[in-house]
Amino acid sequence: MAKEVYDIADHPPVGTVPAKMNAWLIRPERFGQPMKAFQKEVVPVPEIKDDEVLVYVMAAGINYNNVWAALGIPVNVIAARNKSGEKEDFHIGGSDASGIVYKVGKDVTNVKVGDEVVVHCATWDRNCPWVKAGNDPMYSPSFKIWGYETNYGSFAQFTKVQAHQCMPKPKHMTWEEAASYVLVGATAYRMLCGWKEHPIKANDPILIWGGAGGLGSMAIQIVKALGGIPIAVVSGEDKIDYCIKLGAKGCINRKDFDHWGMLPHWKDTVGYNNWMKAVRGFGAKFWEVLGEKRSPKIVFEHPGETTIPTSIFLCDTGGMVVICAGTTGYNATVDLRYLWMRQKRFQGSHFANDEQCYAMNELALRGQLNPCMSRAFTYDELPLSHQLMHDNKHPHGNMAVLICAPDFGLGKTADAPRFVPEAALPKGDVHDTPHPYPLSVPLPGVETADDIKIYDDGALVRDRMHPGIISCGTGDTLADAAKTMVDKDIHALVVIDAGKAVGVLSQTDIVLARQGRKPDEARGMKVGEVMTAGCATIDAGTKLSHAITEMMKRRIHRLLVTENDKPVGVLSMTDIVRRLIG
Numbered sequence: 125m126a127k128e129v130y131d132i133a134d135h136p137p138v139g140t141v142p143a144k145m146n147a148w149l150i151r152p153e154r155f156g157q158p159m160k161a162f163q164k165e166v167v168p169v170p171e172i173k174d175d176e177v178l179v180y181v182m183a184a185g186i187n188y189n190n191v192w193a194a195l196g197i198p199v200n201v202i203a204a205r206n207k208s209g210e211k212e213d214f215h216i217g218g219s220d221a222s223g224i225v226y227k228v229g230k231d232v233t234n235v236k237v238g239d240e241v242v243v244h245c246a247t248w249d250r251n252c253p254w255v256k257a258g259n260d261p262m263y264s265p266s267f268k269i270w271g272y273e274t275n276y277g278s279f280a281q282f283t284k285v286q287a288h289q290c291m292p293k294p295k296h297m298t299w300e301e302a303a304s305y306v307l308v309g310a311t312a313y314r315m316l317c318g319w320k321e322h323p324i325k326a327n328d329p330i331l332i333w334g335g336a337g338g339l340g341s342m343a344i345q346i347v348k349a350l351g352g353i354p355i356a357v358v359s360g361e362d363k364i365d366y367c368i369k370l371g372a373k374g375c376i377n378r379k380d381f382d383h384w385g386m387l388p389h390w391k392d393t394v395g396y397n398n399w400m401k402a403v404r405g406f407g408a409k410f411w412e413v414l415g416e417k418r419s420p421k422i423v424f425e426h427p428g429e430t431t432i433p434t435s436i437f438l439c440d441t442g443g444m445v446v447i448c449a450g451t452t453g454y455n456a457t458v459d460l461r462y463l464w465m466r467q468k469r470f471q472g473s474h475f476a477n478d479e480q481c482y483a484m485n486e487l488a489l490r491g492q493l494n495p496c497m498s499r500a501f502t503y504d505e506l507p508l509s510h511q512l513m514h515d516n517k518h519p520h521g522n523m524a525v526l527i528c529a530p531d532f533g534l535g536k537t538a539d540a541p542r543f544v545p546e547a548a549l550p551k552g553d554v555h556d557t558p559h560p561y562p563l564s565v566p567l568p569g570v571e572t573a574d575d576i577k578i579y580d581d582g583a584l585v586r587d588r589m590h591p592g593i594i595s596c597g598t599g600d601t602l603a604d605a606a607k608t609m610v611d612k613d614i615h616a617l618v619v620i621d622a623g624k625a626v627g628v629l630s631q632t633d634i635v636l637a638r639q640g641r642k643p644d645e646a647r648g649m650k651v652g653e654v655m656t657a658g659c660a661t662i663d664a665g666t667k668l669s670h671a672i673t674e675m676m677k678r679r680i681h682r683l684l685v686t687e688n689d690k691p692v693g694v695l696s697m698t699d700i701v702r703r704l705i706g
């Protein structure tokens with residue numbers, strides 16, 4: 125007869141399900157640093173539905189999502205579930221697992237009790253009309269990441285999963301290795317193979333950012349297995365050997381370049397041309413590593429803000445930049461000329477559907493995918509593993525934690541079907557990858573958006589603007605206009621033509637016009653050639669906060685203030701800063 129609860133070191137016979145289980149729980153009252161947020165507790169083993177499976181967890185994968193779950197930001201995952209009707213006041217995380225099937229629901233046909241499985245983290249409602257119609261469930265409104273957006277993840281003796289999440293465990297891997305690769309492997313697979321107009325064909329060069337990272341190491345191996353030529357970007361010479369052993373043709377060290385960040389403004393001829401020179405240098409390095417002058421058919425992106433301009437520029441005509449994260453920031457700047465003239469695709473991608481997870485796992489089963497596990501932890505070290513990740517002191521590569529597996533190195537029941545590349549990650553490397561947000565964030569839609577409370581002190585544009593306008597004409601020279609600005613100690617002039625405001629000439633416009641020209645040449649230019657045409661105007665009765673948003677959106681520092689459509693003043697960032705400091 126089954127015991128009420130089994131100690132973590134004590135294994136219930138296969139198929140025997142106790143009433144309760146040991147688990148690492150997060151509760152709202154202890155949200156915060158992972159060392160404190162995760163606590164051991166005993167809770168009832170969850171009931172499974174007809175299409176679900178209860179898996180006895182041998183090992184679990186570690187990823188950043190449950191650092192966020194522990195912190196309770198940006199989303200309180202427990203409150204979010206309670207709001208949708210689930211009653212549990214705790215969260216059991218864990219979005220990667222290897223284990224043994226202990227119980228199946230009555231509709232389950234793909235696995236049986238005793239099967240050794242790995243689990244992917246995509247869940248959806250099988251009754252969702254979109255899913256029932258045979259569409260990609262990744263677009264279903266019911267899609268959720270198991271073990272982050274759902275409860276009963278893999279940080280417990282038993283986890284509750286949908287049957288389709290279960291895939292055969294590679295026999296040549298230990299429990300901890302098998303628990304470490306599915307999330308990153310499947311994400312990389314969808315990115316590379318999920319967009320039918322951009323298949324990887326033999327000898328296609330593919331550029332992979334963060335080649336020694338979790339996603340990048342999988343991407344290198346997938347591209348190699350599919351016959352493409354992976355070229356990785358890394359931040360240190362010590363990672364090059366690792367990427368090459370995994371199958372990269374070669375690497376580019378991003379520390380040899382310094383053109384990162386948002387794209388310079390296209391009017392900034394010197395800044396833009398300097399950027400262009402640097403990005404061409406990066407492209408030349410790509411050709412050098414590839415050994416021929418061909419551009420990447422696919423660019424595998426996740427750093428985001430700092431690298432997107434380079435990725436879009438480098439990508440081949442008709443190629444695709446595919447992205448699943450914005451680790452360095454979310455405001456991607458794109459030179460649209462390269463996007464439309466060369467007909468490139470900028471494609472978002474998020475985790476993977478069954479077809480893609482199974483195809484990726486097939487590579488693992490065939491021995492074509494090294495799980496790239498860098499470190500495994502004991503059950504008791506589960507909070508520590510998350511704390512290290514929180515503090516950016518974790519090792520590179522994929523990490524796992526033992527749950528019911530009694531020791532490291534167990535679970536391997538066969539030799540690999542072929543040679544799996546051995547690759548060791550460099551040790552002692554500083555881990556500086558920022559993690560601004562979890563991989564899955566609930567983005568409010570029209571129906572789902574909560575009321576948002578915003579503090580606004582009610583100030584209006586007319587309270588802060590500079591009354592009166594100082595103007596110039598389109599035919600004036602830059603020298604005259606600049607003199608007016610300097611004499612009157614102002615940063616911009618309204619440009620008037622035939623009595624109407626037709627643009628603004630700012631000091632920035634003058635500086636940009638000066639870029640790349642001799643001083644005399646710039647001085648003689650006409651205001652009409654240099655001004656920012658069309659006036660960015662704002663009504664004097666508009667809230668100051670709205671005016672700030674307008675300036676930020678347009679990346680400008682001032683607005684022409686109008687009252688009854690007549691220019692009455694100028695509002696500049698300086699005026700707002702003055703208000704801030706009183």
Ligand SMILES: NC(=O)c1ccc[n+]([C@@H]2O[C@H](COP(=O)([O-])OP(=O)(O)OC[C@H]3O[C@@H](n4cnc5c(N)ncnc54)[C@H](OP(=O)(O)O)[C@@H]3O)[C@@H](O)[C@H]2O)c1
Pocket residue numbers: 188307308311333334335336337338339340357358359360363378426427430431448449450451452473474475476520521556557558559561562563
């Ligand atoms: N949407 C999804 O389904 C999904 C799934 C998995 C992961 N993700 C997200 O994808 C991102 C990467 O995941 P991961 O597991 O590969 O993380 P990781 O193991 O930390 O690797 C990230 C790599 O990015 C590189 N990197 C760091 N800063 C960079 C910069 N400024 N410019 C260029 N490269 C930089 C680093 O390599 P070097 O320093 O050597 O260049 C690092 O190895 C994370 O934000 C993660 O949350 C999304």
